[in-house]
Amino acid sequence: MKRARQSAGVCVNLERVSSGCSGRNGMLRAGRAARCPAVDHPTSAPGKKDDVMPQRDARIAVGERNSGMSKIGRTTRWTAVGGLVLSGLVAGVFHNAAASAPRVAHGKSEQSTIVVPSSPPASTSSPSQVTSGGS
Amino acid sequence: MTTADTGQDTFEVFGTTAVLLVTAPQAIGEARKIVDQVLADVDQAASRFRPDSELSMLNAAGGGHVQVSAVFAELIGAALRAARLTGGDVDPTCARALAGLGYDRDFAEIRAAGDAPPRLTGAVGPVPGWRTLHLDNSKREAWLDRGSRVDLGATAKAWAADRCAEELAVRLGCGALVSLGGDMAAAGEPLEDGWRVRVTDDHAAPPGAPGQTVTISSGGLATSSTTVREWTVGGRRVHHIIDPKTGEPARSCWRTVSVAAGSCLDANTASTAAIVRGPAALDWLAELGLPARLVRPDGTVETTAGWPRDDGPGEAA
Numbered sequence: 001m002k003r004a005r006q007s008a009g010v011c012v013n014l015e016r017v018s019s020g021c022s023g024r025n026g027m028l029r030a031g032r033a034a035r036c037p038a039v040d041h042p043t044s045a046p047g048k049k050d051d052v053m054p055q056r057d058a059r060i061a062v063g064e065r066n067s068g069m070s071k072i073g074r075t076t077r078w079t080a081v082g083g084l085v086l087s088g089l090v091a092g093v094f095h096n097a098a099a100s101a102p103r104v105a106h107g108k109s110e111q112s113t114i115v116v117p118s119s120p121p122a123s124t125s126s127p128s129q130v131t132s133g134g135s
Numbered sequence: 136m137t138t139a140d141t142g143q144d145t146f147e148v149f150g151t152t153a154v155l156l157v158t159a160p161q162a163i164g165e166a167r168k169i170v171d172q173v174l175a176d177v178d179q180a181a182s183r184f185r186p187d188s189e190l191s192m193l194n195a196a197g198g199g200h201v202q203v204s205a206v207f208a209e210l211i212g213a214a215l216r217a218a219r220l221t222g223g224d225v226d227p228t229c230a231r232a233l234a235g236l237g238y239d240r241d242f243a244e245i246r247a248a249g250d251a252p253p254r255l256t257g258a259v260g261p262v263p264g265w266r267t268l269h270l271d272n273s274k275r276e277a278w279l280d281r282g283s284r285v286d287l288g289a290t291a292k293a294w295a296a297d298r299c300a301e302e303l304a305v306r307l308g309c310g311a312l313v314s315l316g317g318d319m320a321a322a323g324e325p326l327e328d329g330w331r332v333r334v335t336d337d338h339a340a341p342p343g344a345p346g347q348t349v350t351i352s353s354g355g356l357a358t359s360s361t362t363v364r365e366w367t368v369g370g371r372r373v374h375h376i377i378d379p380k381t382g383e384p385a386r387s388c389w390r391t392v393s394v395a396a397g398s399c400l401d402a403n404t405a406s407t408a409a410i411v412r413g414p415a416a417l418d419w420l421a422e423l424g425l426p427a428r429l430v431r432p433d434g435t436v437e438t439t440a441g442w443p444r445d446d447g448p449g450e451a452a
Contacts, residue, residue: 111397111401112220113220113423114220114396114397114401114404114405114423114425115354115396115397115398115401116396116397116423116424116425116426116440117351117353117354117355117395117396117397117426118352118353118354118397119352119353120395120426120440120441120442120443121332121349121350121351121356121395121426121442121443122329122349122350122443123347123348123349123350123443123444124328124329124331124348124349124350125348126328126331126348127331127342127348128331128332128333128342128348129141129143129156129312129330129331129332130154130156130312130314130319130330130331130332130333131314131317131332131333131334131335131337131338131339131340131342131344132314132317132318132319132332132333132334132335132338132356132357132358132393133317133334133335133336133337133338133339133340133344133346133358133360133363133391134317134336134337134338134358134359134360134361134362134363134391135151135152135292135315135316135317135318135337135338135339135363
């Protein structure tokens with residue numbers, strides 16, 4: 001019974017806070033209240049009814065929350081911008097690497113493997129015309 | 136088209152021997168002019184021994200950006216591609232390692248000098264790596280990270296052979312085979328039975344040298360060997376194929392590797408990488424489907440991906 005009462009008290013408090021806020025905040029509060037876990041409130045003394053959060057504290061809490069949300073938003077935006085810049089740099093580096101790779105336009109030099117001959121050498125008993133050897 | 140219908144010219148370039156074969160004998164003079172122009176452009180762009188070359192200016196820029204010609208941009212692109220396709224086993228930043236071994240001048244001078252002392256002392260260590268060489272094709276600019284120096288010797292000659300053969304085929308409308316120090320490219324309509332090539336350790340070896348004669352009709356064929364372009368420095372024999380991981384001449388289980396590919400550049404990239412990779416080269420070449428002939432120091436031969444059986448006499452050890 002004690003657990004149920006305390007849990008309900010926290011939820012009631014939240015409902016009251018939401019009543020002093022904008023509609024959006026109110027929805028958030030309502031949602032949070034609906035998910036309110038049934039745990040002991042650390043500030044609640046046994047048998048003591050929870051106090052209602054003062055209007056001023058509620059406004060401060062909402063302001064802090066809005067400020068936090070704003071900070072998160074800013075951080076997200078800067079992270080996104082940083083990611084774009086970084087990916088641009090990476091693309092640039094790879095582009096330069098590709099540009100500095102040999103692009104030889106003559107003969108077989110563009111081949112990416114050693115090219116095999118169209119046919120292997122054939123044996124002959126006729127006299128040679130030219131000699132292949134070390135030089 | 137038979138052998139009798141070919142024109143041939145042989146001359147010295149880049150400290151080695153060049154051979155032109157064209158299926159239009161009357162055009163051999165014009166062919167030589169075309170090839171001379173291509174080779175002059177490559178020399179101006181990528182010579183390590185010319186102070187006025189673009190490569191020398193890039194190496195001297197101390198990390199600054201330099202404007203590059205279209206030819207030099209393509210040569211750098213080819214070197215970077217070779218490095219990428221071989222996991223860095225063919226690396227264009229071996230210049231300091233080669234200079235440290237005394238290969239800091241034209242090779243003919245090294246041969247003449249005998250025991251040439253290196254200008255650098257102590258081990259150079261791993262090369263800076265191909266990722267320290269940068270090319271921006273859109274701005275036609277290249278630059279190096281500080282401390283890195285470039286040598287395009289592993290790819291420039293093969294690239295030049297490809298370019299020469301293609302120019303000849305297009306401008307003369309004939310079949311052409313261009314060999315630059317044994318790295319060869321074929322383009323255009325070939326001879327009826329293909330171009331006949333003797334594969335051996337040294338491109339300057341006489342026709343009867345141990346090896347095998349094969350035919351190719353297109354693409355490229357290149358041979359890398361640790362038995363040629365070797366010299367003595369500090370009392371030890373060294374060669375020019377650098378293992379980028381150590382900055383030292385590659386200690387390979389192969390003395391000579393020949394590879395056929397779709398271009399001379401690709402063939403040379405694979406043959407050089409095979410020397411550096413050692414035993415792992417067999418599986419690597421087979422997986423790529425590249426016909427190759429690999430010769431061990433004792434003369435035994437391995438082949439991959441359809442390279443023809445070697446029915447001739449065994450290789451001299």
